[in-house]
Amino acid sequence: MSEDFRCWGVVVAAGSGKRMEAGGIPKQFRSLAGIPVFEWSLAAMLASGVVEKVVVVLPPDQVLALSQDAFGVEGGKTRAESVAAGLAAVPADVSHVLVHDAARPFVSEALVRRLVEKLQGGARGVVPVVPIVDTIRTSEGSTADRAGFVAVQTPQGFERATLVRAHEEARRAGDSEAASPTDDAQLLEAIGEEVQSVPGAPENFKITTESDWLTANALVMAGVRRPVGREVDDLRAGIGVDAHRFGAPGPLRIGGVEIEDCEGLEGHSDADVVLHAISDALLGAAALGDLGRHFPEDRVKPGMSSELILAEVLAMIGDAGFRVGNVDTTVIAARPRLAHLSEAITSKLASLLEIPADCVGFKATTTDGMGLTGSGEGIAAVATAMLVRRA
Structure with missing residues (x-):
């Protein structure tokens, strides 16, 4: 790249988004896979390797610092005013700019590079275009030949000084059509400059529209589109349930913690209902079946530690490409009281699952005397688990 060639981006995010607004949030600020829509294109521009910095034009009440390579400026009442505000923030020694609508989150690094390559070749204006696939009719009712038309997208690339001049000419035009363009390429054409195109x-x-929003989310959920420089986690959730009756010698084991002076639970293993419920939830999240399928009675020796069962389950989900994100467990029992052991059980579970303690939930409740657990005949546990696909 020539030393004289410098390119910045201007992302226009100052619009009110009145055609599609949820809970007072304009579309460019809505969360797409946990990331504001405008940040998707911001990241793509900076990751392209050909854009030095990006100016994000924002509503007056939302101007904020973004990163070392991006900053916000206050926009205007119209798109043209907002673009002009963005241009004013670009240093005079920057030779070229890319102007982009924040509501197009899926711009690619490759498209950014195509535009810059065209600018380096001498184009004063360049726009990306795509074929029109629908039949076109005029408002008078006649059919137009769609082969002669294309749809124009952003980012649009320009020689900075030429675009600044085009905006100045448009402002002098007052109320004419040139003063309220739908894109910046129109302004260049209005002053007689050629606008080239790339695919x-x-x-x-x-x-x-809301339909566009649903399409965008579907593409992200399907993994077709991912934000540049960030991973969208493939998350899986599972539920596990286990229950055992009292009747075995102590100690009682709950969540890997031994409770002395308490009757044990009957079972083929040590009957740790918490570890069994968590193991079942993990298997379910990974779509690997249930605990009984992998640990039938002939595989489980009397008194076998449930920690061994959990370790094998963790190995299975690891082989399936997942890691544990978090777990949450509720014990349902009339006896013993477990509140004082909550911290110890949480710590033990975190150690067994190899996740931070703040990713482990543990609670205990009763059923007010109802059923197996309410009568004190046994203990039940319900667990949920979230798995994350490994990168």
Whole structure:
């Protein structure tokens, strides 16, 4: 890249998004896979390797510092005013700019590089275009030849000084059509400059309606689109339940912790209901069947430690490509009281699962005298587990 060639990005995110607004949140600030929509394109520009910094044009009440390579400025009442505000924040020694609508989160690094390559070749303006696939009719009712039309996307690339001049000319035009363009390429054409094109991308669509929003989320959920530089976790949830009757010699084992002076639970192993419920939840989250399938009665020796069962389950989910994200367990029992052991059980579970203690939930409750657990005949446990696919 020439030393004289410097390119910055301007991401326009100052609009009100009135055509699609949820709970007062404009579309460009809605969370897409946990990331604000405008940050998706911001990340793609910076990751392209050809854009030095990005100016994000924001509503007056939402101007914020973003990162070392991106900062926000206050936008205007119209798109043209907002783009002009972004341009004003670009240093005079930056030769070129890419102007992008924040509501197009799926711009790719490759498209950014295509635009910059065209600018390096001498183009003063360049836009990405895609074929129109629908039949086009005029408002008078006649059919137009769609082969002669393309749909224009953003980012749009420009020689900075030329775009600044085009905006100045548009402002002088007052109330004319040139003063309220739908994109910046129109302004260049209005002052007689040629605008070239490069192939765009169908997935680089603009989120305008609720239908667009549903499409964007579906693409992310299916793994078709992922934010640049960030991983969208493949999460799996599972539920496990276990119950055992009292009747075995002590000690009682709950969550890997031994409780002395308490009757034990009957079972083929040590009957730790918490470890069994968690193991079952982990298997379910990974779609590996249930605990009985992997540990039939002939595999489990009397008194076998449930920690060994859990360790084998953890190995299975690891082989399936997952790690434990978090677990939550509720013990249902009239006896013994477990509140004073909550911290010890949580710590033990975290150690067995190899996750932080703040990713382990443990509670105990009763059923007010109802059923097996309420009568004190036994103990039950319900567990949920979240798995994360390993990168």
